[in-house]
Amino acid sequence: MFDKRKLMALCMAASLAMFAAGCKKKTPPPPPPPPPAPTETRPEPAKPAAPTVAQFSAEPTTIQRGQSATIRWEVSGNVTSVSIDNAIGTVQNTGNRRVFPTDSTTYTLTASGPGGSTTASATITVTAPPPPPPPPTTKPAGTVEQRLNTEVQDVYFDYDKSDVGGEARDVLTRDAGAIKSILADFPNASIVVEGHCDERGSAEYNLGLGDRRANSAKEFLTQLGVPADRLKTISYGKERPQCTEATEACWQKNRRAHFSPGQ
């Protein structure tokens, strides 16, 4: 719309200009052309701003290979598209995504809009996990005999008895675990369950009693899962005493089942 004041000012200016140009002959000057249409500089329509990336982050920023992180973004402003590189692609303005980078990766978000594009980046550092402990060596610590000596205890019996009772059950239960481990480490080995007696019974009878003790211990072990075909039994009666004193302490030491390597 023409501004009236502006128009009046223009007219006055034109008039003055004509007047000033001379009052010469009064030929009626040609009528002034109509004043040129006033070129109105329309203000640039407030050029829109590029999108704002309110947030673009990764959590956590350092992971071990094989772990995941989450990247979050929030883009505001005049946005037409948001995309993230590294194969994530076009995304919503706001969101998050779980990623599994195998190496250190910088993610770049590009937000585009009429006002331009904005980028932001977030880096996830991927560290190699610590190496695993070395695999257990197939060579075990010690021979079968050494391991039997240190890990498998003798089990003791009452006079003229071969049943596994009370404390003997506890000992044999612990022994079962150690024996299974030894047999697993030595797939070709067998273990001998020896039965022994104290000196007092007759030698022939003790040969039988020692056999009963060895078998009693073996049965207990197989019930706990020790493979029966890996256990042999032998009775030594009173032929191989641990000690020879005529005391209850020594006699008890001899009333035993003992474990030794098989051939």
Place this chain on the structure above:
Amino acid sequence: MKFPRLIFPAFAAGAMLLLAQQSTIDIGTITKGERPAIALPDLRGSGEAQAFMGAFNQTLWADINGAGIFKMIPKTSYPTFVPQQPSDFQPPVAPAPAPRGRPNQMTAAPSGGGRWMQDWATPPVSANYLAFGYTAVQNGVLVLRGWLYDLRNPASPQVIGKTYLGSVDENGSRKVAHEFAADIMALFGGQSLAGTHIYFNSDRTGHKEIWMMDYDGKNQRQLTHFNSTSIEPAVSPDGSKVAFTSYVHGNPGIFVFSVDPVRDLRFYNQSASVNSSPWFTPDGKQIVYSSSAGRCCRIFLSDLNGSGFRPISSLSSIDTEPKVNPKTGSDLVFSSGRSGPEQVYRMNMDGADLERLTDGTGEAANPAWHPDGQLIAFAWTRGFSAGAWNIFIMDVASHRVMTQLTHGEGRNEHPSWAPDGKHLVFSSTRGGRSQIYSMLADGHEVQQLTTVGHNERPVWGK
């Protein structure tokens, strides 16, 4: 007071009854008071033979003494002159008349110093019998000429007059001594033990091996050389084979060997963690033994080579030490834990008619048949703590324990009867280590037979 006077005779009578019961085993030993007395002076040898007379005289004395038939007159009472052959004897000389005018003078009793038979028949010797003779070497052979005189019959005294031959060495001298003694004993119902052997195990080489020796402990020799643990010997009735248990193949198993030559006859062991305690049947054709086959342990019967095995006892407990009746072959004794502590049982060879022989007190083991098939000797802890074994004799039919032969002199175990039914061999720790001893079946005349290492589990056979 009246009462004590009545009680004392009753006690005395009771005590005498007890004592009488103790000795009423009919094993043929004659009580000391009734034995004929024998004088047995040392014999001498001429020339080369003399070197071996120590062994000869020791053997002769031991055999005659050990028979339990004679009262032995000590050599210290013998006259100084010892006849060597019948012609050495002189007729006694009549005493000189007392000189006149000396009525109080005592004259010494006349004596031939040994040249008269009555020197041996009267005090201090007072023998009923005299054995004498000499040895010499002739044509490379040791010759013994031996006589036995009955001094109660001086007109015709000779009972034995015989020649014996042997090699010219100690073995030969012992041999002829054994034979002379055997002839003397045979006259009085005594069976000579010469030629019998004792089988046992010994650890003197560092391992328990099977050994054998003569009945008097001589000629000890090693039969097995397994360097393992070999135990529990048994001998066949004819003495040609020995059976035993050995760990040489790993688990305890049974072996049967010939004795001469020593050779493995290969007994088949059934699959079991223990096969042990073998014994021969009286016909020598089968073996009884103890096995853990199935479960420890039953008595099995098999052929001599182990085939055809079958159980005789039922699965119940530890059954072991089977011994077949040597007279009948139709039943056996064994030891078993089937009623708790080890006891001695008897059953038929087919397992029927099982009965416990011992009364259940203490522990009883090691049953051994007398050759007559009626008595057993066995080891028992009754009256003592566990493991303190002594040797007893029982009548099987009545279960009556007749006598106790040892009384706590160490541990006394594993008795075995001699073929003569009068002697036993056993092991004892009375001297510290286990050694083998022989004795008469009344407990007397204990003789130590072994000294080196530990020796145990003796068996007396051919």
